[in-house]
Amino acid sequence: MPAKIAEDRPASSRSKRDAILAAATTYFGREGYEDSKWADVAKAVGIGSTALYHYFESKLHCLYVIMADALEGHIADFERITGQGEDYIETLTAVLRGGFDLTEQEVLRQRVLVAEQALLAIHRTSQREEEARQRARERTRDLEFAWATFLSRGMEQGAIPNADARLATRAVLGLHNSVWHWYRPGGDLTLDKVGDFYVARCLAVLGVSEPAPEPAPARRRAKTKK
């Protein structure tokens, strides 16, 4: 839980907003969105419920902002990694592996993102909620579009077998995202091990056999990317 921050620091309104987002991500990720109390988030960052409403209209508004921000981060990561690689399969592997190079807080954010997808489908009458919801939905589509474009390019180059790029995108993202439905930090499965397994399986979904078919040691190479 983030440390308490003294109230009334108008100069750091941005950092207070970030502190609220961080605390809410922790609560939503650990307890589940439904079970999290908005008042507990206020308490964690040391502001009253009324002050909280200056930043976020509601718990739901905050959730949508967390989801939209997470997706924007994913798009930026995707563009950064796919923009620099030379070899297609190496780039593909790096972008898949990047999805597992996460801090514990980022894992919680992933859990929130996949667990609360259903709430993104529902129109809101509140303007701020609806704006954040729309942004999250648009970023979801942007990320899918970026993936579909990238996979199409790999098919055109002959780097991966031809397939319906839209279905291939959904399959890879579906498999990749499914991890956050069950993965919990601190268990006997490390995120590294899970990442090794899932990256190889995502490549298999795309018809790519791993460069080196031997077990763990060879796979581990992917992790040392930049």
Place this chain on the structure above:
Amino acid sequence: MPAKIAEDRPASSRSKRDAILAAATTYFGREGYEDSKWADVAKAVGIGSTALYHYFESKLHCLYVIMADALEGHIADFERITGQGEDYIETLTAVLRGGFDLTEQEVLRQRVLVAEQALLAIHRTSQREEEARQRARERTRDLEFAWATFLSRGMEQGAIPNADARLATRAVLGLHNSVWHWYRPGGDLTLDKVGDFYVARCLAVLGVSEPAPEPAPARRRAKTKK
């Protein structure tokens, strides 16, 4: 939407219960659980809200029953299909393909099942809600266990490559279930086409190349199973 059923038919309490479940599945699947009104479900089956509470304590109770029943159906299908096959890969293909041989109502039920997973994690104080929630959670574990056992057997037999059976189970179920997050009946992608694509990809996740690697016509064989 199911046809209206005349009220007060004490002899057919079971069928009224089924009618409520069917109507709720349709609403939850089409509008989303959150956006569905419990009173609309009552109206669809032609009973008052008070009578509705005789069958289900709440909208949530009904949701949990839908999820638990769906999972029980999946376990029964899984056991039926895996109990009869001779060839391991054929059986594996048949059980994966069975997940796409669905009526439109069953597709809606799958959507409800995957969309509302997060609600399964939350303890309830109401006894009937909690019982139905526990049953859904237990059936989820039972289905995962049945899959893990089946995959382990395939690995022991050398029919599929060795791997962590628990991770392999989660990957296959994660990929298989991800379809219901986006698939909508009536679009340009038929469920048959989606099924062909996903069955092949689930096999790839398990390290099984398709029997015939040519495109569509060969794959279509899988559909004529049993």
